[in-house]
Amino acid sequence: MNKRRFKDSTFNVMTFISIISVTFLLGMIFWFVFSQGIGLLNFRLLTSDNQAVNYVGAFSSDNYPEFMDPSLESDVHFIERYGIGIAERRDLAGNTVIEFVYVDPDSPFTDIALLNGGSLSVTSGMTLNRVAFIERPAAQRSQGIMNMVSALSDEGNTIRELSFTRPGGGIRASLVSTLYLIGLTLVIVLPFGIMSGLYFSEFAKNNRLTRITRNFIEMLSGIPSIVFGLIGLSVLIPFTVRTTPATGGNLIAGALTLSAILLPIVIRTTEEGFNNVPRPYREASLALGANRTQTSLFIVIPGALSSILTTTFLAIGRIIGESAALIFVLGTAVRDRVGVFDRSPSLAVHIWALMTREPPNIELASTIAVIILIVVLILNLSIKLLVRLLHRGRY
Amino acid sequence: MDNIYEIKNLSVHYGAFQALDNIEMTILKNKVTALIGPSGCGKSTFLRCLNRMNDLIDNAVVTGDIRFKDDTKDIAKVNPIELRKKVGMVFQKPNPFPMSIYENVAYGPKRQGEKDKKKLDEIVIRSLKQAALYDEVKDDLKKPALSLSGGQQQRLCIARALALEPEVLLMDEPTSALDPIATQRIEDLIAELKKHYTIIIVTHSMQQAARISDYTAFFYMGELREFDTTNRIFTNPSLKQTEDYVTGRFG
Numbered sequence: 001m002n003k004r005r006f007k008d009s010t011f012n013v014m015t016f017i018s019i020i021s022v023t024f025l026l027g028m029i030f031w032f033v034f035s036q037g038i039g040l041l042n043f044r045l046l047t048s049d050n051q052a053v054n055y056v057g058a059f060s061s062d063n064y065p066e067f068m069d070p071s072l073e074s075d076v077h078f079i080e081r082y083g084i085g086i087a088e089r090r091d092l093a094g095n096t097v098i099e100f101v102y103v104d105p106d107s108p109f110t111d112i113a114l115l116n117g118g119s120l121s122v123t124s125g126m127t128l129n130r131v132a133f134i135e136r137p138a139a140q141r142s143q144g145i146m147n148m149v150s151a152l153s154d155e156g157n158t159i160r161e162l163s164f165t166r167p168g169g170g171i172r173a174s175l176v177s178t179l180y181l182i183g184l185t186l187v188i189v190l191p192f193g194i195m196s197g198l199y200f201s202e203f204a205k206n207n208r209l210t211r212i213t214r215n216f217i218e219m220l221s222g223i224p225s226i227v228f229g230l231i232g233l234s235v236l237i238p239f240t241v242r243t244t245p246a247t248g249g250n251l252i253a254g255a256l257t258l259s260a261i262l263l264p265i266v267i268r269t270t271e272e273g274f275n276n277v278p279r280p281y282r283e284a285s286l287a288l289g290a291n292r293t294q295t296s297l298f299i300v301i302p303g304a305l306s307s308i309l310t311t312t313f314l315a316i317g318r319i320i321g322e323s324a325a326l327i328f329v330l331g332t333a334v335r336d337r338v339g340v341f342d343r344s345p346s347l348a349v350h351i352w353a354l355m356t357r358e359p360p361n362i363e364l365a366s367t368i369a370v371i372i373l374i375v376v377l378i379l380n381l382s383i384k385l386l387v388r389l390l391h392r393g394r395y
Numbered sequence: 396m397d398n399i400y401e402i403k404n405l406s407v408h409y410g411a412f413q414a415l416d417n418i419e420m421t422i423l424k425n426k427v428t429a430l431i432g433p434s435g436c437g438k439s440t441f442l443r444c445l446n447r448m449n450d451l452i453d454n455a456v457v458t459g460d461i462r463f464k465d466d467t468k469d470i471a472k473v474n475p476i477e478l479r480k481k482v483g484m485v486f487q488k489p490n491p492f493p494m495s496i497y498e499n500v501a502y503g504p505k506r507q508g509e510k511d512k513k514k515l516d517e518i519v520i521r522s523l524k525q526a527a528l529y530d531e532v533k534d535d536l537k538k539p540a541l542s543l544s545g546g547q548q549q550r551l552c553i554a555r556a557l558a559l560e561p562e563v564l565l566m567d568e569p570t571s572a573l574d575p576i577a578t579q580r581i582e583d584l585i586a587e588l589k590k591h592y593t594i595i596i597v598t599h600s601m602q603q604a605a606r607i608s609d610y611t612a613f614f615y616m617g618e619l620r621e622f623d624t625t626n627r628i629f630t631n632p633s634l635k636q637t638e639d640y641v642t643g644r645f646g
Contacts, residue, residue: 205453206453278490280486280488280490281490281492281493282451283448283451283486283490284484284486284490284491284492284552284555285492285502285506286448286451286479287446287448287479287483287484287486287556288479288483288502288503288506288555288556288559289476289477289479289480289503289506289507289559290476290502290503290506291476291506294506298502298506299492302493303493394493394494394539394541
């Protein structure tokens with residue numbers, strides 16, 4: 001009796017230890033990612049381009065009126081001479097910059113003649129890098145905001161040349177291309193995967209060929225994704241270049257590569273879902289004069305709906321998280337143009353790109369990780385909601 | 396009197412196992428025929444031959460000759476879908492689909508291509524009335540079928556089979572999962588339905604067979620031992636074995 005109690009309590013303690021350590025580990029991951037990444041998380045990061053654009057120019061005219069102080073925030077320095085408010089801020093990538101916070105509509109900064117022709121109107125959000133004066137030393141961003149403010153406010157200084165940046169560091173392109181990848185991949189993988197799963201569950205005879213095919217598919221799901229990336233690079237990119245307007249790596253090839261990775265998983269899990277539809281339902285349907293196709297369509301697929309949606313969710317998770325295979329197919333150069341025939345990395349590849357830079361940008365990488373977590377959470381909740389809606393009236 | 400089924404030399408094998416051996420039987424129209432016998436005697440297998448549900452079992456081999464009504468062909472050569480439209484089936488456990496009551500009953504006609512909403516409404520109401528379920532569910536036909544009680548679910552399954560206006564109803568122990576009151580209702584329903592339909596029912600309850608059937612077939616070890624009017628089987632069977640079984644001395 002005592003021996004049994006000892007065995008039972010050991011077993012119970014082990015289960016407690018496991019659940020506590022798992023919860024702790026997951027908590028640590030969340031805590032790390034959030035504490036690192038939350039600082040840079042804002043809406044502008046999601047909507048801005050990645051590439052910064054630099055401009056060099058000078059005022060078009062020297063006639064401008066007097067400006068009134070528009071009463072700005074306390075850390076913003078208003079320069080009365082030019083009607084601008086500048087402040088020290090951190091850009092999307094975490095660097096310290098001097099940012100325009102306020103630009104008066106009549107300010108000379110709204111009409112800059114650029115060196116390479118054309119004109120530019122400075123808007124808030126742009127950053128000031130360097131101001132060169134006639135016969136006076138230039139003021140640099142790296143010298144700090146106070147130096148810049150006093151140089152600009154000095155009545156004896158005449159501006160010769162200005163250098164601005166429209167800041168980059170945004171992840172819009174990566175976010176959009178991730179969504180593209182999810183859409184394209186699901187469109188390819190779900191019909192094929194579900195139909196194949198249905199075939200194995202409903203139509204395949206239990207013979208040697210079926211068993212071999214099934215084992216083969218199972219084996220495919222164990223292949224590391226980087227191998228699929230190689231196939232994408234050597235087979236799918238040439239294929240898409242030949243058949244579509246794409247000229248190099250592109251999102252379609254990326255989606256095809258991901259589909260190859262996901263197919264075995266989708267087939268296996270949907271097949272299991274179909275197998276779990278109770279046999280009496282099938283028999284009842286057939287006994288009512290429905291044929292096998294109708295039974296599959298009206299009984300088996302609706303009965304396995306929740307497992308199909310779970311599979312979809314797992315697939316989305318894989319698509320968002322996959323980086324190894326996509327590095328080959330999409331490249332790691334973050335771009336701002338997104339299109340199905342273009343190449344631009346997904347969020348996971350973006351993280352990879354940030355971490356292989358020198359020095360690695362852990363903060364921004366964590367921010368992207370937070371965004372990935374949020375996207376996954378939203379998709380998860382919406383799928384659960386969808387399942388509930390679709391099951392309404394069934395049980 | 397008309398025959399609905401004429402069965403000759405019917406044998407069924409599951410792989411090496413012989414489930415039915417050389418059955419000869421004639422089933423009459425608009426009568427209730429009960430199939431009795433101990434578990435594993437082949438009565439369910441026999442029932443499933445009559446609408447070719449054994450086709451669905453991978454290693455089942457059915458040989459012999461079954462004629463349905465005046466057909467000149469063995470039913471093995473008829474399209475099973477056409478056959479199953481005329482031969483409805485009710486299973487041991489109530490198995491309504493996880494859909495609304497309405498969708499359950501309309502399932503058969505819809506799969507046969509009936510799209511007219513008005514006609515479907517008519518069929519659903521007629522079938523539910525025939526299965527004596529309509530009064531209990533008429534307020535909410537959109538209710539999930541699985542929210543009904545076990546007895547109601549089984550009557551829904553009968554309604555679902557009736558929606559195709561079959562000529563025969565095969566019932567495989569339809570009351571074995573139900574309580575006595577629900578069983579009583581199903582038995583009353585069978586008595587009512589036999590005016591228009593031929594009913595073949597597998598049952599483990601001697602009392603049920605005696606109460607509701609006109610003919611009784613006694614199966615044992617894959618053979619049809621005795622087939623006669625229910626009255627004869629229960630009062631004066633020709634075999635000792637039959638008498639032992641119906642009086643509960645074995646099986």
